[in-house]
Amino acid sequence: MSNVKALPLLDTGTDGSVAPCCPPLTERPMTAAEAETAAKMFKALGDPVRLRLFSAVASHEGGEACVCDISDVGVSQPTVSHHLKKLKEAGLLTSERRGTWVFYRVEPSVLTAMGLILRTP
Template sequence: MSNLELPILEPDAAPCCPPITSAELSVEDSVRMAAMFKALADPVRLRLFSKIASHPGGEACVCDIQDVGVSQPTVSHHLRKLREAGLLTSERRGTWVYYRVAPSAVAGMAALLDLTR
């Protein structure tokens, strides 16, 4: 995945907020979007998010993405923060947890920053 490509969004992925140039953000929208950007502001979280987004099939087992230079408990902590911010969804399958990028979150972030609208 290049720096300019976003993951393919599911058809029902809808942005939460209008583009930043079209209207002032509501308090609720600004709190929600700030939490997403804050979660991605950490280099380890950004790497984990990128690994999941670029993984074949659009989902990744924690066993496939944990090699980011920190311990396994720290990886779990960062993945939890990304989930809490609404950026990832997860599903337990046996002993492993599989993660996906939440399409509506990415659509919302992209729409918010779309200066062409």
């Protein structure tokens, strides 16, 4: 990718409010930094295994899933870990270690930001 520093998917205001990094695609052309951020997110979701993992976490009861509950996607455990890492790097997942297991969560604000970027006027 380019040398443009990507913005976070969400910007947090001083009052704790959360706003998407990028305007809706129909509002105005994206800046280079906004496009870099959005592309990172879409690239991460462009892989079928990553999309399945993201969906499994997002739809899991309670909004979070243990890696042991979502790893049956037809690839080895190290490959699952690699894909989960890529989703985290794209800002789409957060994780927390509890004992020997890692639990993943999709923050609702991430889904909101994704929806806002793709919304129509």
